[in-house]
Amino acid sequence: MERGAIPIADLSGGLDLQATLESGQSYCWRRDDGRAYEEPFATGGDAWYHTVVGGDVIRARQLDGFLEWESTTDADPLVRELLRLDDDLDAIVAGTPDDPLIDAAYDAFRGMRIVNDPAFPTMISFICSAQMRVERIHRMQIALAETFGEEINANGRTYQAFPTPERLAAASEGELRELGLGYRAPYVRETARMIADGERHPTEARGLPYEEARDHLTEFVGVGPKVADCVLLFSLGHLEAVPLDTWIQTAIEEYYPDCARGSYAATSRAIRERFGGEYAGYAQTYVFHYLRAGLDP
């Protein structure tokens, strides 16, 4: 295993690894201790987490001002990329419009970063997220990896990669339902098949203008505008995407009623503008986590 330590003092805006990984934006990392992410998130800010990317295992934890990592490869650049450590978070916060709710959320969890997860696992996990609680979404992804994922042995431990599109496409609907996916099972299967067959791929949305990118992603089965926004924000670098989930919808009614426009597309445009445009997704993720933690007055 190779190792490294990234000084957090060098990162604009700092880092809160636990908030980053346990705030419900990423389902690609697991705690080494096997603890499920509790609501709103588990205690223990110095826990080890691990993920598998491209056949390599990466472990990471935050301790004493450093982000420590261990990996089967030289993971320094990969860790920076996956956790968007080079985002100028101070500048992003400074550039966000003054707003009591956003300010409070930024103050509460400063250092939380938007993740940059691989596209396929992100798309599947957010298809699974429909009408689900965060902790259960995690368990579903773990079940998928343990059932259909390739095993990787590293440093005397076995890890499971997230399944390939081909493997999930080959699973039966019944097998997926047995893992607790419910009505999402055929969505996962069909979207996996579309990708495995090369009909289209989520990463094609990376270079498109935001709304075109969102429309592109909704071609996948089980992917509506909300899930598309999650994939754009947490995997494809569209930091202006603001997923309109139940928490944000409620916040719009309560704090930004003038942004409620009836349709998803129109409300999306209004709230993106209110949240500062280019980096509106950062504000969304902080507000989401803040509301879910029950910190709003």
Add this chain to the structure above:
DNA sequence: TAGATACCTTATAG
């Protein structure tokens, strides 16, 4: 094109 409804499964509230 906007609006209503069904949908798996689990956890929690009453």
Add this chain to the structure above:
DNA sequence: ACTATAAGGTATC
């Protein structure tokens, strides 16, 4: 114990 309700929505009509 038992029913109602809601959980990071989407597809269908």
